[in-house]
Every structure is written in C-alpha cells, then in structure tokens.
Amino acid sequence: MSLTELRPASHRQAPPPKNVKTRSWLYRFDNKTVPYIFISPFFILFGIFGVFPLIFNGVVALRNWRLDDPTLTGWAGFANFSRLLSDEDFWNALGNTFGIFILSTVPQLLIALIIANLLNRKLRGNTFWRIGILLPYLTPVVASTLVFAIFFARDNGMANWFLSLVGFGEETPLDWRAQKWSAWIAIATMVNWKWIGYNALLYLSAMQAIPKDVYEAAAVDGAGPWRQLWRITVPMIQPVVVFTVILSTIGGLQLFNEPMMFDENPQSASGGSAHQFQTIAQLIYKVGWKDLDLGYAAAMSWALFLIILIVAGINTLLTRRIGGDR
Amino acid sequence: MRRTWGAVAAGLAATLVIAGCSGRDLEGDNKSNGASGEQITLKVAFWGDMGLDNLKAEYEKAHPNVKIVLNTGEFNAQHEDLQKKLVAGTGAPDISAVDEGFIVQFRNQADKFVNLLDKGAGDYESKYLDWKWKASMSADGKQIGLGTDVGGLAMCYRSDLFKAAGLPTDREEVSKLWSNWDQFIEVGKKYVAKTGKKFVDSGTNMFNPVLAQQPVGFYNDQEQLQMDGGPKVAFDVSMKAIDAGISANLASFQPNWNQGFKKDQFAVLACPAWMLGHIQETAPDQKGKWDIAAIPGGGGNWGGSWWTVPSQGKNIDAAVDFVKWMVQPEQQIEVFKTVGNLPSQPDLYKDPAVLDYKKEFMSNAPTGQIFAATAAGLKPQYLGKKNGPTRVAVENVITRVQQGGLKSDAAWAEAVKQAEKVAKTGKA
Numbered sequence: 001m002s003l004t005e006l007r008p009a010s011h012r013q014a015p016p017p018k019n020v021k022t023r024s025w026l027y028r029f030d031n032k033t034v035p036y037i038f039i040s041p042f043f044i045l046f047g048i049f050g051v052f053p054l055i056f057n058g059v060v061a062l063r064n065w066r067l068d069d070p071t072l073t074g075w076a077g078f079a080n081f082s083r084l085l086s087d088e089d090f091w092n093a094l095g096n097t098f099g100i101f102i103l104s105t106v107p108q109l110l111i112a113l114i115i116a117n118l119l120n121r122k123l124r125g126n127t128f129w130r131i132g133i134l135l136p137y138l139t140p141v142v143a144s145t146l147v148f149a150i151f152f153a154r155d156n157g158m159a160n161w162f163l164s165l166v167g168f169g170e171e172t173p174l175d176w177r178a179q180k181w182s183a184w185i186a187i188a189t190m191v192n193w194k195w196i197g198y199n200a201l202l203y204l205s206a207m208q209a210i211p212k213d214v215y216e217a218a219a220v221d222g223a224g225p226w227r228q229l230w231r232i233t234v235p236m237i238q239p240v241v242v243f244t245v246i247l248s249t250i251g252g253l254q255l256f257n258e259p260m261m262f263d264e265n266p267q268s269a270s271g272g273s274a275h276q277f278q279t280i281a282q283l284i285y286k287v288g289w290k291d292l293d294l295g296y297a298a299a300m301s302w303a304l305f306l307i308i309l310i311v312a313g314i315n316t317l318l319t320r321r322i323g324g325d326r
Numbered sequence: 327m328r329r330t331w332g333a334v335a336a337g338l339a340a341t342l343v344i345a346g347c348s349g350r351d352l353e354g355d356n357k358s359n360g361a362s363g364e365q366i367t368l369k370v371a372f373w374g375d376m377g378l379d380n381l382k383a384e385y386e387k388a389h390p391n392v393k394i395v396l397n398t399g400e401f402n403a404q405h406e407d408l409q410k411k412l413v414a415g416t417g418a419p420d421i422s423a424v425d426e427g428f429i430v431q432f433r434n435q436a437d438k439f440v441n442l443l444d445k446g447a448g449d450y451e452s453k454y455l456d457w458k459w460k461a462s463m464s465a466d467g468k469q470i471g472l473g474t475d476v477g478g479l480a481m482c483y484r485s486d487l488f489k490a491a492g493l494p495t496d497r498e499e500v501s502k503l504w505s506n507w508d509q510f511i512e513v514g515k516k517y518v519a520k521t522g523k524k525f526v527d528s529g530t531n532m533f534n535p536v537l538a539q540q541p542v543g544f545y546n547d548q549e550q551l552q553m554d555g556g557p558k559v560a561f562d563v564s565m566k567a568i569d570a571g572i573s574a575n576l577a578s579f580q581p582n583w584n585q586g587f588k589k590d591q592f593a594v595l596a597c598p599a600w601m602l603g604h605i606q607e608t609a610p611d612q613k614g615k616w617d618i619a620a621i622p623g624g625g626g627n628w629g630g631s632w633w634t635v636p637s638q639g640k641n642i643d644a645a646v647d648f649v650k651w652m653v654q655p656e657q658q659i660e661v662f663k664t665v666g667n668l669p670s671q672p673d674l675y676k677d678p679a680v681l682d683y684k685k686e687f688m689s690n691a692p693t694g695q696i697f698a699a700t701a702a703g704l705k706p707q708y709l710g711k712k713n714g715p716t717r718v719a720v721e722n723v724i725t726r727v728q729q730g731g732l733k734s735d736a737a738w739a740e741a742v743k744q745a746e747k748v749a750k751t752g753k754a
Contacts, residue, residue, distance in 0.1 A: 067413040153582060178729035264577040267400045268718065273725035290406055
C-alpha cells in the first residue's frame with residue numbers, strides 16, 4: 001500500500017495525493033451532504049411530531065386501547081373501522097361537519113373575494129382598511145367564540161335582540177343551540193367572521209400582481225366591473241384561490257373550537273343536547289378523551305384524514321374548472 | 327469585553343439550570359411524611375368551592391414544610407381527569423375529591439388508591455354515618471376515601487320574589503305550601519301567572535331531587551338498569567313542570583344559569599347543603615334575599631364527597647395526614663360555616679356550633695338543623711358504576727324537551743332508549 005502510493009508522489013511536486021483525496025472527500029461532503037444537514041432539523045422535528053404520530057395513530061387504530069378498561073387490549077384488526085360504518089353518532093357528526101363547512105366556506109370565500117376586489121381600488125386610508133379586515137384573524141379563537149356564545153344566547157342575547165327589532169321571536173326567543181339549522185348558522189358565522197379578512201388579504205395580494213393593462217383592455221372592450229372580476233381577476237389569481245379552498249377545506253373539516261365553546265356545557269363535548277352541532281373533531285375528542293376509547297378514536301381520525309384528502313381533491317378540481325378552463 | 331459578559335451570562339444560566347434541576351430532584355425524591363423538614367407540595371383536586379382556602383393557610387402555617395396547591399375545576403372533568411391519570415399511572419393529584427356519583431367507579435379500582443385502613447383510618451369508622459363509610463369501601467374491604475360532606479336536600483327560595491308574587495315568605499309557611507311535588511307545581515303556576523316570570527331553574531333540577539328521594543335510582547345493586555322505578559317518577563314530575571310552563575329551562579352550572587340568578591329568572595332552587603356555597607359565590611349581592619324551606623316529598627340526599635389519596639403519589643403519608651386533619655371536627659365545622667357543606671359525622675349534628683348556626687346569607691336560616699335533619703334519617707340510594715353517564719343521557723333528553731326539539735309525551739321512550747344505550751356501552 002505504501003509503495004504504490006509513494007511512487008507517484010515522487011513524480012509530482014505538490015500536494016501529496018493522500019491530501020488530495022481527503023480534500024476532495026471534504027469538498028464532496030461539503031457540497032453534497034452539508035445542505036442536508038442544514039435542512040435536517042426541520043425534517044427531524046417533522047419526523048418526531050408529524051410522521052411518527054401519524055403512523056403510530058394508524059397502529060393504534062388497529063388495536064383495542066381503552067383507558068377505562070385496561071384489560072381490553074390487543075390487536076383489533078379492522079374492527080374499529082367497521083364499527084365506524086354503523087355508528088350513527090359518526091354519521092351525524094359527519095353531516096354536521098359538512099353542513100357547517102358549506103355554510104362557512106362558500107360565503108367566506110365569496111365575500112372575501114368581493115372585499116378584496118373593493119380594497120383593490122384607490123381608497124382613502126388604504127392601510128387602515130386592510131389592517132381592519134385582518135383584525136378578527138388576530139383575535140384568539142376562544143376569546144371570540146366566548147363572546148359569540150353570549151351573542152347567540154337565548155335570553156338576553158344580542159342576536160335575538162336584533163331579531164326582535166324586526167319583530168321576530170319577541171314572545172319565544174330563538175334558542176340558537178336547539179335546532180341544527182340555527183346552531184349551524186351560528187357556528188358558521190363565527191368561522192366566517194374570523195377568516196374572511198385573512199382570505200381577502202391573500203386575494204388582494206394576488207390581485208395586485210395582475211397588470212393594469214389587462215383591465216384597461218377589458219374596459220375598452222366594454223366589460224363591466226362584475227364581468228372583469230369573474231373573467232379576469234378570478235382566473236388570474238387562480239393559484240391563490242386553490243390554496244385558500246384547500247386551506248379552508250382542511251380547517252372546516254377539522255372544526256373544533258367553535259362548536260366546543262358554543263355548547264352550553266363545553267365540558268361534555270356533546271355538541272348540544274342531541275348532538276345537533278357535534279363535529280367530527282369533537283366526536284374524536286369525546287371518544288378518545290372522555291369515553292377513553294383511544295383505538296376507536298384513532299380509527300375515526302384516520303377516517304377524517306381520508307375524508308379531508310378526498311374533499312380537498314374534489315374542491316381543487318372544481319376550482320380549477322371555475323378558474324381557467326371555462 | 328462583550329465576550330466576557332457573554333461567557334458570564336452563559337455560566338449564570340447554566341448554574342440556574344443546574345440549580346433548578348437539583349431543586350426539583352430533591353422535591354421529587356421526598357417520600358417522607360414531612361417531618362424531616364424538606365419541602366413538600368401537595369396537589370389537591372376538587373370542584374366548585376369546598377371551603378379549603380382558609381384551611382390551606384392554617385395548615386401551611388402549622389406545617390411550614392408543606393405547600394398545598396388547590397386545583398378546582400369542572401365537576402365531570404375532574405373525575406374524568408382522575409380516571410385518566412390513574413390508568414396512565416402518573417400525573418394524578420396527591421389528594422382528589424370524589425363525588426358519590428363516581429365513588430362506585432373508583433372503589434372498584436381500589437388498588438390504585440391508598441388503602442386508608444393501612445394508615446390508621448379505621449379509628450374513624452364509628453364517627454361516620456354508616457352508609458357514608460361503606461360507600462367508599464371496595465368489595466374486598468379496602469377504604470379508599472374519608473367522607474367530607476353529605477348533600478341533604480332542601481328547597482331554597484327567594485323570599486323577596488315570593489313577597490312580590492303575594493306568596494308567604496316565612497320558611498315554615500312556605501314549607502307548608504308544598505308537601506308533595508304536585509302542590510309544588512301548582513304554587514309554581516300561581517307564581518308564573520302573577521309575575522310573568524319562571525319559577526324553577528330547569529327541568530333537570532326537578533328530575534335530580536325527585537330521583538334522589540326514590541328508594542332505587544337508575545341501577546339496583548345488581549347493576550341492572552331500572553328505568554321504570556324511580557327514574558320514571560322523577561321524569562314525569564320534570565315533564566309536568568316543563569308542560570306547566572314554570573321552568574326557565576336553563577342548563578345548570580353553566581353561564582346562562584349563573585346569569586339567571588342575577589336576572590331573577592327563577593325563584594326556587596332545589597338545594598343540597600353544598601349548593602349554598604354556589605349561590606353565595608354566583609350572586610353575592612342577593613344576601614338576605616334567599617331562604618330555605620323543606621323540599622316537597624320530604625328528605626333525600628343529593629351529592630356529597632370523599633377525599634381520596636391515589637397510590638401513585640410521591641408524598642402519600644403527608645397527603646394522608648392532611649386528609650385526616652381535614653376531616654377533624656374543627657375543620658369540618660369551619661367548612662360548614664364558610665361554604666355550607668354539611669359534615670358526614672353525625673356527632674357534629676349535635677354540636678352546638680352546627681346546631682345553633684344561622685347562615686346570614688340565607689336570611690339567617692338555621693342551615694345546621696335543616697340539613698342535619700334530612701341527612702340523619704336518610705336511606706341511601708345505590709348509585710351504579712354507570713350512574714354518572716346515565717344521568718347525563720337522561721338530562722340531555724329533558725333538555726331537548728325544554729328546547730322544543732322533542733314532545734314531552736314522546737320523551738320518556740327516548741329517555742329509556744338513551745339510558746339503555748349507556749347501560750350497554752357505558753357512554754353517554
């Protein structure tokens with residue numbers, strides 16, 4: 001070994017080949033590996049707090065794991081999932097989640113679009129308006145929901161006071177929590193209030209990147225503001241629209257804080273006396289941490305994960321169609 | 327220069343961290359009873375106000391090495407939390423209150439609690455009401471808790487609102503108005519007709535006291551659901567009250583209910599002894615406006631708790647000492663005076679401090695006499711393992727009737743259905 005290495009060294013001047021080898025190794029290491037080391041903290045943390053719980057949750061979903069009855073343990077196969085199919089509480093919660101999701105997402109994005117369009121004009125106190133619409137987003141969910149819970153109270157609630165001004169429910173005030181439709185509207189209102197400004201601001205930033213001459217050309221061709229909005233603005237900010245649709249799909253299907261705090265007795269996590277507004281996320285919490293049935297709760301969260309994937313996929317396809325291909 | 331400062335700061339931070347760790351280690355390792363002079367922290371979990379604020383200060387003064395941390399929370403949540411921590415094997419409080427609705431569930435897991443008989447609690451047996459002592463005992467004779475209070479049962483009423491409605495205000499005369507629940511509902515109708523306001527707070531607060539008066543509750547002592555006995559009687563009374571329009575339909579212990587106190591939305595409230603503390607806390611400005619009469623149907627018990635010591639704690643002996651101290655007559659009487667909780671040791675009912683006590687907040691009502699009379703002659707009801715969730719399920723049905731989502735004549739069938747579901751799965 002030493003012989004073969006020494007001989008070429010005598011022919012060359014400098015540097016010795018061993019050094020070259022280490023250096024090139026170092027160089028390659030620096031070039032190829034170090035970047036990965038630099039970005040690794042994120043992936044390590046993501047692995048620990050993102051991937052591992054996801055996989056572990058999948059394992060738990062296939063097991064019996066009950067805190068109230070520790071003797072019931074072991075593999076359950078797909079029993080938890082098949083139980084899901086015949087669980088009326090689950091389907092009820094799924095219905096509630098979708099009901100509230102549609103009541104919140106659709107108006108939320110439409111209103112955000114219209115507000116963004118208004119803010120995109122020349123206005124006095126531009127910054128003031130823009131920050132103003134973002135304020136609800138800055139409010140902690142729990143705080144705003146508690147205020148809304150009082151707003152929608154049966155006795156002495158402000159919502160009922162407004163209704164009484166137009167002559168509705170003066171005799172028997174509306175109990176917002178009693179019926180599905182009223183509870184859904186109340187919860188959707190809270191969600192809309194919080195997220196409209198945020199989405200509007202996203203749309204606004206995308207709109208400002210649209211070149212002005214497109215609008216001018218459209219105006220010359222005789223397109224009114226409404227036509228401009230749907231034919232020019234929306235197609236041109238389509239990537240942002242897709243982004244907000246996916247984001248609000250995920251948020252809407254995971255709705256938890258609002259129905260939780262809206263309940264008369266938040267501790268019960270029951271979503272009303274007959275589960276009128278119990279969402280899936282709430283049901284998962286109740287099954288896992290109040291009924292102490294962790295395996296079943298894990299199966300539910302996997303089901304929720306799949307449902308979100310499907311719905312987000314469908315929504316993306318729909319939005320793409322609305323945007324460009326028409 | 328800047329560099330040296332940095333080094334000094336880093337060194338200081340490191341020292342602090344090390345000091346912090348070692349301090350915690352010492353505390354954690356301490357398993358002694360506190361006589362050694364090392365610092366001990368005892369965490370006490372309960373709900374509402376159990377009158378511990380003064381006791382804590384007193385005990386800490388007498389035992390400078392013991393620090394007591396009070397953790398009050400929502401009633402159901404505290405019990406669920408205890409159950410979780412017991413199974414997890416860690417994180418439970420050193421001392422936890424357990425209500426009668428949950429005591430069967432926990433005494434079935436007696437191995438997770440300190441058997442207080444091993445710690446010399448056997449001396450207390452003769453001091454307690456017989457049923458109170460037995461209720462916290464496991465089938466194999468382990469004692470998991472020492473009783474704090476019993477509920478008893480009476481009817482609190484707003485004498486100022488009664489006066490405005492032309493009803494008598496003296497507690498003897500008010501008691502004579504309603505010897506049974508039908509008469510009570512009739513009085514309610516009169517009150518509503520006269521004032522236009524509601525009479526009782528909610529249908530569930532009619533259901534619970536009536537159920538408490540029945541010989542058998544949701545479950546018999548074989549753990550079989552018995553909906554056609556006591557629950558049916560209680561349910562019918564609550565439906566009758568709702569149909570008569572005397573209920574304000576507020577959910578108990580929730581913000582709207584608390585607001586109902588202040589807005590005079592109801593004039594009577596079924597009150598076990600521990601309810602007095604709640605009224606006092608919720609509506610402090612209604613001092614002297616409340617009074618106490620007998621409950622229709624006579625007697626009954628609603629609630630009452632035990633102090634338990636989970637065996638996973640690190641300072642078991644110190645915790646047991648504190649529990650023993652809390653159930654001594656002086657402390658029990660002090661709790662009775664501050665929040666109204668009635669002791670569960672019958673000797674105290676003859677104690678002048680209890681017997682002659684007049685609760686200023688409740689128009690100087692002799693709360694000691696009133697509640698002791700209901701508690702002493704009591705035949706306790708067996709509350710099954712699933713009593714808590716079953717009650718929640720039936721209460722939800724009553725709430726649905728109140729909200730108008732369910733007709734009262736169809737409600738009983740629904741209540742049976744929901745209760746059977748709980749009896750089968752154990753879940754509300």
